[in-house]
Amino acid sequence: MTEISNAEFEVLEALWQNFPASANDIIAKLNESTDGADDKNQDKQWHDKTVKTLLNRLVKKQALSFEKQQRHYLYTPLLEREAYTLKESKSLIERMFSGKVAPLVAGFAKQNDLNKDDINALKSLISDWEKNND
Amino acid sequence: MTEISNAEFEVLEALWQNFPASANDIIAKLNESTDGADDKNQDKQWHDKTVKTLLNRLVKKQALSFEKQQRHYLYTPLLEREAYTLKESKSLIERMFSGKVAPLVAGFAKQNDLNKDDINALKSLISDWEKNND
DNA sequence: ACCTATAGATTACACTTGTAATCATCACTG
DNA sequence: CAGTGATGATTACAAGTGTAATCTATAGGT
CATH class of the missing domain: 1.10.4040 (Penicillinase repressor fold)
Known part of the structure; x- marks a missing residue:
């Protein structure tokens, strides 16, 4: 119900592409260069801490759920894209x-x-x- | 170039509908009930101070210009809708x-x-x- | 069994946004 | 002419955002 910010949306986007996923999976996905033929594609690099923060906020906003999987969490979107x-x-x-x-x-x-x-x-x-x- | 926020957009919207306009014109326009047949239309009331703030921000963002007209200003959008x-x-x-x-x-x-x-x-x-x- | 690298939790911090209140100036009213 | 009411300028302030750094607990290697 709360608003999803732009940065949060990008994180969700990565998750929608493949879930459940760990924080690291998501970070990796976000940093995958969306390579096209054009090399002026300097995709922003997502800092690991930043993504963690956004994941937390998304959990608070009930936009995604997580479940403990041994040491780390696996996140799953609660919203349909x-x-x-x-x-x-x-x-x-x-x-x-x-x-x-x-x-x-x-x-x-x-x-x-x-x-x-x-x-x-x-x-x-x-x-x-x-x-x-x- | 800077971003226009939602509230700022609504102010711009009022201005686009008729400009140049004074702050009061704009406030009046914003508070005009968008009356339809349905009376569950409790359009938000815009507080005069709020609108003035937004006008100032829009001027700073170069989204509109103003010119002194005797005591008050007349605002004109600098962006096309x-x-x-x-x-x-x-x-x-x-x-x-x-x-x-x-x-x-x-x-x-x-x-x-x-x-x-x-x-x-x-x-x-x-x-x-x-x-x-x- | 201990130390360290790591994952998640907590804290940080400046900027924006929504929403006004207060301040300063001046034009008009009595 | 002095006071008041309006107009714009300045200040306020909490919540949200983007972007991380620091703290804490713990799993895994040696």
Whole structure:
């Protein structure tokens, strides 16, 4: 229920990608370079202490649970990624676009931030919607 | 360049709706009940001191300018609403959906948060896009 | 069995944010 | 002309955030 901060979200993100996971697993995942061909990718390095702090805060916020596994903990997210991202999306769209998703997409279109794949994905969504809502 | 907080955004929002405006204009606008038929609309009341603080912060952040008009100031936004909302949208979509807008829309669809109007708006966007991208 | 490296807990600390109250100045009112 | 009420400036202050360092207990190596 409490708010998840940006840094906390990134930690959760790492956990969602594979869980349950130990603090070290998560730290490793966070520091994995998201290598693409471009080398201007100087991904921030996460300091181990920082990640531990964030894990603690997430536990306090009941965004994840942990269970003792011999010496260390294994963490598991208590939030579903999809539910969380939807909530955040809706919140932004509510605040900025009166709850309508189309104006957001329109902004992307205007900026030339859509490609054929995006358009196809949207078309497919629409046809699904129409199938279910005759 | 600095970040605009949520509360600051709401103040900016009021200003975008009509500017230049005095602090009092803005406070009035913010406290205008966004009346709909539903009376469970107990819009938060903005305290005059609070709004003044936020205006000052926005000036410091160079999000708006002001000019002395006799005794009081007239404020004018320095950011365009559309540019700002686009930037925020892109940032969220980058963080949560790898930069792809379709998954966000898919979330809305899944939750039944789209209606015929939304679908039509999206279709129209798509056909415009296709017109410009053969 | 002891010492050390380590994992998690606790503490730190500056900056931002939400929310105002207080201070200083000045224009208008009686 | 003096007092008051408004306007903007300054100050306040707790909670949240990003970013760690220090403390404490303990598991594992020698």
